[in-house]
Amino acid sequence: MILSNNDNNNHRLELDRVAFYGRTMSEYLMMFGLDDITSLKKYNAILDCPSGASSFVAEAAKYGINAVGCDPLFDKDLRILHEQGDKDIESVVQRVSQKPDLYNWEFYSSVDKLKELRKLALRHFISDYADGVREKRYIKGMLPRLPFGDKAFDLVLSGHFIFTYSYKFDFSFILTSLVELVRVSCREVRIYPIQKSSLQPYEHMTKLLDILKRKHRIDHNIVTVSFEFQKGSNKMLRLTHKK
Numbered sequence: 001m002i003l004s005n006n007d008n009n010n011h012r013l014e015l016d017r018v019a020f021y022g023r024t025m026s027e028y029l030m031m032f033g034l035d036d037i038t039s040l041k042k043y044n045a046i047l048d049c050p051s052g053a054s055s056f057v058a059e060a061a062k063y064g065i066n067a068v069g070c071d072p073l074f075d076k077d078l079r080i081l082h083e084q085g086d087k088d089i090e091s092v093v094q095r096v097s098q099k100p101d102l103y104n105w106e107f108y109s110s111v112d113k114l115k116e117l118r119k120l121a122l123r124h125f126i127s128d129y130a131d132g133v134r135e136k137r138y139i140k141g142m143l144p145r146l147p148f149g150d151k152a153f154d155l156v157l158s159g160h161f162i163f164t165y166s167y168k169f170d171f172s173f174i175l176t177s178l179v180e181l182v183r184v185s186c187r188e189v190r191i192y193p194i195q196k197s198s199l200q201p202y203e204h205m206t207k208l209l210d211i212l213k214r215k216h217r218i219d220h221n222i223v224t225v226s227f228e229f230q231k232g233s234n235k236m237l238r239l240t241h242k243k
């Protein structure tokens with residue numbers, strides 16, 4: 001179901017729950033400011049959290065890149081995930097088609113192309129899921145507490161969750177989740193996008209980054225990336241342990 005609000009003439013469309021939805025490797029590279037697939041080979045272990053219905057982990061495996069996806073739904077049956085993925089593609093794409101002016105269409109060119117790419121990601125993910133569960137590449141886990149040891153991954157990617165859905169979470173959940181993502185990384189965490197699904201900036205960003213730095217010794221930088229589907233969403237947050 002889709003909730004629709006009007007806020008000071010800023011039309012906002014928000015999902016009432018987190019969608020089981022996902023993007024492809026090529027979109028991940030742009031979202032997270034990564035050069036190309038080859039550049040991922042320099043990382044020994046990559047975590048994608050939440051992974052959702054993304055094909056990133058499946059595509060990485062094909063290139064011999066060690067990537068693990070984590071999501072609260074990764075104990076579910078393949079059929080349930082497939083149905084949920086299909087349902088959420090319909091729901092999100094319908095929401096986008098109601099307000100096309102909120103998006104840039106250079107990359108996808110049309111709503112049909114957007115849907116095609118979402119279905120492609122879901123198909124790749126579904127076809128890899130059984131092998132991936134067996135090989136422990138898809139692990140059930142839920143922020144703000146992840147089932148991984150300290151510094152288990154050298155690169156941690158977190159797309160379309162923390163700030164996208166920040167209207168559903170309190171400040172403490174967001175802070176604790178970021179600290180947790182940094183805990184399981186030994187090099188860096190990349191978070192995309194840094195604005196809400198309503199296209200508004202996250203209102204507590206300055207306070208959040210300040211607490212991360214002062215209390216948790218976590219450094220940050222905000223990097224402009226080449227991906228901007230939702231207008232204004234061309235920024236990625238990079239977090240690292242303070243040296």
Ligand SMILES: C[S@@+](CC[C@H](N)C(=O)[O-])C[C@H]1O[C@@H](n2cnc3c(N)ncnc32)[C@H](O)[C@@H]1O
Nearest residue numbers: 018019020021022023050051052142143159160
């Ligand atoms: C939009 S998908 C993320 C897709 C992918 N990262 C991308 O950018 O294409 C959001 C996912 O967050 C998951 N999720 C919901 N609550 C969560 C939590 N507390 N911790 C981690 N993931 C959560 C949902 O199951 C859903 O699959």
